[in-house]
Amino acid sequence: MITKGKMRLDVKWATRQRLQYIEIMAWYAGVVTRSDVAxxxxxxxxxxxxxxxxxxxxxxxxxxYNHSVFGFVPGAGFAAVFADLTPAVVLPVIAANLAVANGPYGDGLIYGLPTASLPLPARLPNAHTLAQITRAIHDRRKLRVGYRSLSRRESGTDRILEPHTLVNTGLRWHVRAYSEDTCDFRDFVLSRVMAAECLEMAAESGGQYDDDWVEQVSLRLVPHSGLDAPARESLMLDYGVSGELIEVNVRRALLGYMLQRLGVDTTRDHSLNPHAYQLMLLNRDEIEPFAAWAFS
Incomplete structure (x- = not known):
């Protein structure tokens, strides 16, 4: 007898994408029909x-099969076989209105679930510039860029970089790269790259040499002391934590961005508005050396 796991391995990739869609649609919309899949x-x-x-x-x-809705609904013992149905995986898929196989959807909502997002500025380079950056990463080659820094001293000069990773902070994209000018690894905001040229020279410093990228630390967070007890309790439920501490492991290079995104009060006396900055950092002395720019 062939097990479900064995049968999954025997299904072709394109077919498996459609089976994943069927599971996501059935579970999160409550019904999947022939017309949905088509x-x-x-x-x-x-x-x-x-x-x-x-x-x-x-x-x-x-x-x-449910005749009243002309489609298939989850059975009493439904258990996912093909799709990862965890919210963290599914919500971005639903928000993007994409099935995995990227079919011709038109303007219709293929999951039937309206979503919305903040209309944030794109903050991206043009397609040619981005392609030079991504090719350098893909082929592990050096990259010449014209970069406009916020620092007047460094702005506008050409630099030779060895990029290894693209990073999305949720507010902007940047590339993590070794800079030959400064002899260290830095973050370069994509929208500030005015021009880029992927060079023939091989990169010598990959991500494995970037200590702040490789090493991780734990953020130890608690609800802001300025919140009342019911608000602190609700906040812990919001983060899915049963105790009194929120712990997040993060690369040292991404610490500052994480503090920004989570709205952490980084002042020593926790003086920021607790309704705008709902979390406090317990291990400031451990974290600050790696992200001093994010601390007030």
């Missing part, structure tokens, strides 16, 4: 029906 992946109705039948064969009992 529209999301640009399939004919018979092809979509074939995928739904295949799913039923591979995960018997997971989905049950």
């Amino acid at each position: 529209r999301a992946f640009g399939l004919s109705d018979p092809a979509a029906t074939k995928d739904l039948k295949l799913y039923g064969d591979l995960a018997p009992g997971n989905l049950v």
Whole structure:
């Protein structure tokens, strides 16, 4: 007898993407129909029906046909076989309105769930400049950039970088790279790269040599002392923590950005508005040397 795990390995990649969509749609929308699958992946109705039948064969009992909604709903013992249904994985997929296979969706919501996000400025370089950066990372080559720094002393000069990783802080993108000018690893904001040229010379310093990238530390956070007890309790529930401490392991190079995104009061006397900065840092002395710019 072939187990579900064995059957998963025997399914082709493209088919598995459609089976993942079926599971996500069924679980989070409560129903998946033939027309859902057909529209999301640009399939004919018979092809979509074939995928739904295949799913039923591979995960018997997971989905049950409901005549009142003309589609399949999760069965009583539903358990994911193909998709990772954890909210952290699924919500970005739903927000992007994408099935994994990137089919021709048009303007319709393929998961049927309206979402919204902040209209933040793009803060990105043009496609040619970005391609030079990404090619240098991909091929592990050196990169010549014209960079506009906030520091007048350093702004506008050409630099030779050895980039190893693109980083999204949620507010902007930057590239982590070794700078030959300063002989250290730094963050370079993509929107400040005025020009870039991927060079033929091989990079000598990869991410494995970037100590602040490799090494991690633990942020030890608690609700702000300026919040009342019910607010502190609600905040811990918000972070899914049962105790009194929130611990987050993060690369040393990303510490400052993490403190910003979480809205942590980094003053020594915790003097910031607790409703705007809801968390306090317990291990400031351990963290500050690696992200001094983020501390007040």
